[in-house]
Amino acid sequence: MLKINKAKWAELFAALSAQGTLYLPAEVDGKVDFTVWQDGTEVNLQATQTAKSIKNVFFPQIENLLDFKTDGLKLSVEQRMLPEEDTIAFGVRGCDVCSFEVLDKVFLKEPVDAFYKARREHCTIVSLACSAPDETCFCDTFAIDATNPGGDVTTWLVGDDLFWQANTDKGKELTEKIQALLAEGDEAGVNAQQKATKEIMAKLPLADFKIDPKIPAEQEKVFNSAIWKQLSDSCLSCCACTYVCPTCHCYDVRDFEIDNKVERFRCWDSCMCKDFTKMAAVNPRVSRLERFRQRYMHKLVYFPENNEGTFACVGCGRCLQKCPVSLNIVKVAKALGVAKDV
Amino acid sequence: MLESEACENTNYNPLIVAFCCNWCSYAGADGAGTARKSYPANIKIIKVPCSCRVNPLFVLRAFLRGADGVILCGCHPGDCHYTSGNYYTRRRMKLLMSTLSYLGIEDGRMRVEWVSAAEGNKFSETMNSFAETIKSLGENVKLRDLRCKK
C-alpha cells in the first residue's frame, strides 16, 4: 500500500491533472461538488457526500448529439465529437463507484451509448473510502463496502495521510505515472479506520435497513399495493430525487432551433414528471400515483429483475437529504413492507 | 469593460426588436415612414394589437435569441384603444425592467415608450435615441443564450 501526505496533495493533484481532466470534490459557494481541479480549487475530502453525484461527469445533464443544418433546400447532418479526453474522477465514494455498475448495465448494453462509453473508457476512477458515514447512508443495504470502495484506485484518508492502492490495470497505469510522489505506507491505520467506520455504521438509524431480494418475484403484489396512494399523494412530482440520484438515467431528446440550424441534444428527464415520455400526446402514466410507483418499481423491482438482482439504488442517501417533503426510497420500501427491518 | 469597447467600435450595429401596438405606435412608425424620418435599419418592428399583448416572455425570448435591445411602444396612458391595456403594460414592464436591473442586466437595454399615431417624429427620435443607448451599452452578452451566436 502506498501513501501521500497532505503536504504533497497539491503536487499530487497537479500530477493527476497532467494525466487528464481531474474531477474531485471541492467546495464552491458552501457546497461540495465534483469540480474540475485547477490551482486554487478548494478540495474537500472530508464531506461524506457531494451534493450532486458523479453521474454528472459521465452523463451530463445536457449533451449535444448532432446538428442539422439547412442551406437553402439542402439539409446536412453533423455528428458531435465523442468526448474522448482522458479524465480522472478522484474522491469517489463507494456508493457512487457502484452507481457505474448500474449505469453500465444501461448504457453499455446494446445499443451502446457512444457518449457514455467514450467518457467511461477514458476515465480512471480513484475512489475514497468513507470514514464518517451520515445517518442518510445505507450503502450497506446493497452490500457496498464504503470502507473499501473499489474503482481503479482506492484511497483512504487517515489523519493527514492519503493511502493509495491500485486495483486495476488502469489504476496501476495511473499509479506509475505519479509513483514519484507516493511513499510506502502501513495498512494498520487503514484497517483501524475501516473497523471504526463499520462500528459507527452499525449505530446509524438505517443500519438494519435491508431490502428483501425476493421482491422482484412479488411484482404483482407490490404493484397493486394500496400503500402507493398514500405515499404518492404527498409527492410533489418534482425531479429533485431523480436529478441527485447517481443511478437514475432517463433522458429526453430535444431540438434547439436557431435560424438555419437545429441542435439536437439530450437532457435528463424524470419519470416523476408529468410530461415524461409522451406517447400519443400524453404520458401513459397519467396519475401521480402511477408515475411515483414507476420510479420505485423500477429501482426495486424491474431493474433487479432484468439485471441479475442488482437494485437501481446504491444507498447514497442524496434523495433522503434533498426531497422537499422528505419522501424517499427508504420510506417507500418500508411502507411497502419490502424492507426487512430487523 | 464591455461598454467602452463597444463605444469605440463604430461599426457595431445593435439588433433591436420593437414591439408596437397596432393603433398608436405602429401607426406612428408608419407616420415616421410617410414623413421619411429615418432610424437605424437594425430596428425591426413586431406588430401587436396592444402593448398589453407583449408578454415578458417575448421580451426575454428576444434577449435570449440575441437581441441587443428591446423596446415596447404603446399608446399614451389614457389613450389606449382598448381603454386600459397600456395601464397593465405599464405595471408589467415596470416590474420586469426593475428585475432585469436587479439581475445585473444593463439599465436601458429595455425601454417602454408611449408613441401615438400622430407622433411619427417622436417614433423616429425615440428609435434613434434607443439605438444610441444600446450602442453605448454594447452587445447583449448577459441575457443571450450562447447557442444563438450571430
Next chain:
Amino acid sequence: MQKIAELIKKEAESLLKENKVTAVWAWQPGEFYYDNSPVCFTAPEQLDKLVYNEFCPSNLGKYLMAGSKKNETMAVFAKPCDTYGINQLIKDHRIKRELITVIGIPCSGMIDIKKIKNQGVKGIISVSVSGDDVIVTTAYGDKNFKKSEVLLAKCMSCKGSDYMIADKELGEKMEVKCQKLNPEDGVKKLEAMTSQERFAFWQQELSKCIRCNACRDICPACSCEQCIFDNQEAAVAGKASANTAEEQMFHIIRAYHVAGRCVGCGECARVCPQGIQLGLLNTKFAKDINEFYGKYQPGADDDSKAPLVDYKFDDVEPTISAKGVR
C-alpha cells in the same frame, strides 16, 4: 409542541369519526425525527402516525387541490404562515373554500436541519427539543444547539401568529423567538451593489439550478394545471440547463408569474436542493410592488385584486434614469 400534537390528533380523530371530512392533511414521522412528511389520513386508526414538532415546515394547502376537483371534504392543519398560501389557492380557484376545514395550529418556529448539519453534524440518531434547547444525538456524540439560532430562514422572518383563514384554532398562539430577519434586507444589499456585482451574483446562483422544479412544485402560487415551462407548445419548455440564460429566463418568469401572488412563505428557497437563494428574487418583486403600487400582502385575503391585474391612472412610469430603473 407535544401538547399541540395531541390536540391535533384529537381534532383529526373527531373530524374523521364524525364524518365531517373524508380526509385530513397532517404530517407523519420519517426515519430521523427531522424528516417528517406531509400525509393524508383517511381513517382514525391511521392517526397514531400523526406527528407535529419543529420539523413540519411544509405547507399542506397545495395538497387540497386534487381532492377539491373531486369534491372531497378535507381538513387541513395550518400554521399561521400556511394560511396565506391557502388563501391564495382559494383566490386562484384551485381549492373550493366550501370543501375545506382549515384548522389553525400555533407554531414557535421550525428548525432548519441543514443549519445543524452545516456545522459538521453527521450521523444523527435522534433530536430532542425543549424550549430553546436542541439536543442532537449522533453516532459521533451529542451536540447542543439553541433553537433560536437554527431556525429556518422563513421562520426568522415570521409574519406573525395570526391566521389569515381558519375555521377553528387549536391551542394558544405562539411567537417565534429569535433575532428577526427582514427578507427585504437581502434585497437591499443586492440593490446596493453595482450592476456587474449583481450580475456576477445571480450568474453564480442561477447556474446552480438543475431544473428539478422543486421550487415550483412546492409553491402555493404555482398551481397551474400545466406550467408554461412544461408546455411544448409555448416554446419555452426546457428541461435542462443549456446555459445560464435559460435558467435566468425560468427564474425570472417564475418569479414574474407569482409576482403579486407570492405569499412569501420561503418554501422555494427551503426546498431547493442546490440552495439557490430564490427568496431574493421573489422578495424583490414583492418589495417593488409595495414601493410602486402600495403595500400588498398576497394571501392575506381571498378576494383582493392582485397588483398585476390592477392599475391606477397615475402609476409610476417604466422609465430609466441615470441611477437605474426608477
Next chain:
Amino acid sequence: MQKIGVFVCWCGSNIAATVDVAKVIESVKAIPDVAFASDYRYMCSEGGQDLMQNAIREHGLTRVVVCACSPRMHEATFRKAAEAAGLNPFLLEIANIREQCSWVHKDKEVGTEKAIALAKAAIAKVRFNSPLQAGQSEVVKRALVIGGGIAGIQTALDIAEAGYKVDLVEKKPSIGGRMSQLDKTFPTLDCSACILTPKMVDVAAHPNVTIYTYSEIEKVSGYVGQFEVDIRKRARSVKADLCTGCGVCQDKCPSKKTPNEFNQGLDNRSAIYITFAQAVPKVPVIDREHCLKFQTGKCGICEKVCPSKAIDYTQEDEIITQKYGAIVLATGFETIDLTKFGEYQYGKSKDVITSLEFERLTNAAGPTEGHLQRMSDGKQPKHIVFVSCVGSRDVSGRGKEYCSKICCMYTAKQAMLTREKYPDTDVTVFYIDVRTPGKGFDEFYRRAVEEYNVHYIKGQVGKILEQGDHLLVYASDALSNSHISLEADMVVLATAIQPSQDAKKLATMLTASIDNNNFFTEAHAKLRPVESPTAGVFLSGVCQGPKDVPETVSQAGAAAVKVLGILSKDTLATNPCVASCNERICSGCLACENVCPYGAIGGEEKTVINLNGKREQRVVSVVNEALCQGCGACTVACPCGAMDLNGFSNKQITAEVDAIC
C-alpha cells in the same frame, strides 16, 4: 409543410428604389416551405392581385406573405383578394417594407437586408396562422350623435332623413352650439341665427330624432353595431312636458347674479333660465348651484308663478340606457384659456375681449342688444385693435401650435362689420399671415381692406397697457421692421380654439384616440377623415380639427353617410382575432377576467378533458367572442399560456421574435 407564397411589391419606385426586390425574392426562395415567390410593380393593382390569386390556385398555396406597404393600407385589400382565390383571408400576412423600410432607410443594401428580415419574420409568423372565421353580430338600427351644435344637428338630420332613429345628446340646456352664439357668418354675412334656427327646429321636430339636452354620456360599452350607452339626463327641475316656455319664471327669479354662459359671461342670468330666445327645447332649467330654493330652502317663487305647474324641485338625474349601432362625435370646441397671455391684459382690462365675446357684443340678442360699446364704461369705441393668432401657431408652449383656421376670416368679418355699422370707428388688425383659402374668402378679405379701410399691419402685439381709459398697444411692424405703439379703446383677441374639454373623457370611454391637442384622430388623414380608428365611431365638425361652418356641415353629412353604411346592414362581420382559452390547461385562476377591459371573460365551472385525457370538473375561463375586442391583455395575465389570441398567438409572436433575432 406549408406552401407559402411570397409577393414583393415595388410600389413603383417607393420600395424598389431602396430595396433590391430581386434579392428579396432570391432570399425567400431559399426557405424550404416557400413554394412561390414573385415581385410586381404594384401588388395592390388588379394585376398584382391577379398574380396572387393565380399563384394561390396554381400552386395550391396554403399561406401568403405580401411584402408591401403598411398593413394599415392594404391588408384588407390583399386578404379580400386571397379569399376570392379560395384562401382563408387570415392566412395572409403583410411585411411592411415601405413605411418601415424603404421610406426610412436610404442605403439600398441596408434596405434590402431589412426587407429580407421583415419578409422572413412574416413567413415565420404566417406558418402559424390559422384559418379564422369572422362571426356575425347584429346591428342595432339606431345612431347616437354626441354634441348638439351645427355638426351634430346636421349629422342627426341626415341620418333621420334616411329613415333611421337617431339620438342627439347635448350637454347644455339647448342645442345650437357655438353657431348659435355667432352674429353673422363669413363670407356671406348671413345672420347665423337665421340659418341655424330652422335646422334646430327641423331636428327637434323630426320623428326619428330624440334630443337629450342637459345630458351627458356616462358610460359606453360594446362595439360597432352593438354599443350600449348610458346617458345621464340631468335634472332640469322643470317638467318639459308641462312647460310652455313662457319665461315668467326667469323674469321673477330673484337670483340674477349668475354669469351668463351664452353671452360669454358678459352679463348675468337668473338661476332659472332659458339659454337664449330660440333655444330648443324652449324649456328653462334651474341652475341648482345658484337657486335660492336649492341653496337655502327658502324661495320657491318660480313654482308659484309658473302658470303650467311645470316646476319640479324633486326631479332627479335620470340614466337612460340605449343601444346603438354607431356613434358620431360632434363635441365641438371652445376658446383657449388666456391666463398665460398676461401681456394682453385679458381679464384685467374689461376692454380687452375675445372675438367670441365680440360676437355676443355685436349680436342684437346680446348683452348690449347689438350696440358696440365698451364693457368698462359703455362708451362706443373709436379705435379698435384686432389681434389675430392669439394662442394659435404658438410654439412658446403657452398656446397651440396649430392654426385655428377660422380666425383670419372672422376677424375680417368683425372688422368689416364694425366699419360698416360705425364708420367713425378706426379698425386696425395685427396679423402674422392672413390665410384666406376658401370660396370667396380672399375677395372678402380684400373688401375689408380696400372697401372698408381696415388697417392690416403684419406684426405681433407684444404688450398692451392700460393708460387712463385707453389701451396702449405695443406691437412690431414686420414690414417696416419697426416698433409701433398705438392707442385703442378696445382690443379684440382672435383667440385660438381647442376641442371641448369633454373630448378626452369621451375618447377614453369610446376608446377613440385623440391627438396631442385633444382633437379626435381620424382613421386615415386623407382617406378616412370622418372615421375614428374605432370601428363604428365617426367624427363630425371641429372635434376632429378646426373648421368653419360649411366645412363642418359637409363633414357632418359625410359622417352621416358612414353611419348609414352601418345601419343599413343587418349584421356585421366580427373581428375573429379574439382571445380563446385552452380549457385543457386553463387553471381557472381568472387573472384574465380581472384584466379584460370589456368584461368578455368569465369563469365557469365546467367538465373538461384534462391533460391526461380524463374528464374532470373545475373552474375555467370562458371568452365571450362577441364582446372580446382582441387586445390580448388576458394572454399575458395568464401564467400558463392557456389564454391565447387569434392572429397574434404566442407561437406567432415567438416565431417572429426568433426570425428577427
